[in-house]
Amino acid sequence: GAGVSxxxxxxxxEKGKYVELRCDPISGHTALYWYRQSLGQGPEFLIYFQGTxxxxxxxxxxxxxxxxxxxxxxxTLKIQRTERGDSAVYLCASSLNGGESTDxxxxxxxxxxxxx
Amino acid sequence: xxxxxxxxxxxIILEGKNCTLQCNYTVSPFSNLxxxxxxxxxxxxxxxxxxxxxxTKSNGRYTATLDADTKQSSLHITASQLSDSASYxxxxxxxxxxxxxxxxxxxxxxxxxWP
Numbered sequence: 001g002a003g004v005s006x007x008x009x010x011x012x013x014e015k016g017k018y019v020e021l022r023c024d025p026i027s028g029h030t031a032l033y034w035y036r037q038s039l040g041q042g043p044e045f046l047i048y049f050q051g052t053x054x055x056x057x058x059x060x061x062x063x064x065x066x067x068x069x070x071x072x073x074x075x076t077l078k079i080q081r082t083e084r085g086d087s088a089v090y091l092c093a094s095s096l097n098g099g100e101s102t103d104x105x106x107x108x109x110x111x112x113x114x115x116x
Numbered sequence: 117x118x119x120x121x122x123x124x125x126x127x128i129i130l131e132g133k134n135c136t137l138q139c140n141y142t143v144s145p146f147s148n149l150x151x152x153x154x155x156x157x158x159x160x161x162x163x164x165x166x167x168x169x170x171x172t173k174s175n176g177r178y179t180a181t182l183d184a185d186t187k188q189s190s191l192h193i194t195a196s197q198l199s200d201s202a203s204y205x206x207x208x209x210x211x212x213x214x215x216x217x218x219x220x221x222x223x224x225x226x227x228x229x230w231p
Contacts, residue, residue, distance in 0.1 A: 004159070035221075040223065041223055042120070042205050042207075042221030042222050042223045042224055043160070043205075043221045044221070045219055045221075091159050091160075093159070102147075102148050102165050102167065102209075104162050104165065105162065105219075106162075107158075107159025107160050107161070108159050109157070109158055109159050110157075110158075110159055
């Protein structure tokens with residue numbers, strides 16, 4: 001069946017520009033997560049949605065980062081005034097319930113963001 | 117500070133050999149520990165999930181162990197195959213009751229299997 005998909009797969013932008021990254025979770029999964037992975041590092045938590053609401057956004061590094069999930073399925077991660085330090089792979093994951101801490105998270109292939 | 121440390125950082129073994137990857141964590145209170153496999157250019161894929169009451173869990177040629185007292189886990193790979201070449205990431209869940217525990221990721225061990 002279809003897994004988590006992310007678009008675009010690669011995004012190159014200039015410093016100061018605005019970007020949007022999209023995540024399509026597995027159908028029926030209520031929980032959605034965004035992570036950021038820098039080269040040679042493990043993923044770093046950014047934000048977690050339960051349905052349409054952000055249950056935990058404490059991982060967002062600053063107010064240039066914002067994410068939405070208006071209908072409880074597709075999510076968009078928005079980054080304003082991009083900086084070179086934002087360059088990373090942005091991973092999205094979804095899980096069936098999210099309310100159980102042992103819920104398996106299924107990851108998408110990621111979007112590689114490069115800020116020049 | 118909640119941390120997850122993995123060793124070795126990288127490992128090269130010959131096809132057919134066994135290997136063991138280590139994970140130490142300081143996350144507390146602890147909910148569960150997961151091992152993920154991440155192929156280059158792909159998202160992580162879950163291998164095992166263990167709660168604090170479980171000592172070992174297997175998934176095919178992968179066997180994970182957990183010692184919640186010493187806060188150590190290991191992932192043992194038996195009879196390695198070329199397709200095992202990947203980054204193996206240890207992930208620890210912080211227990212926050214009924215809501216999702218925050219996940220703390222290690223940096224991963226990069227495993228390369230040579231023919």
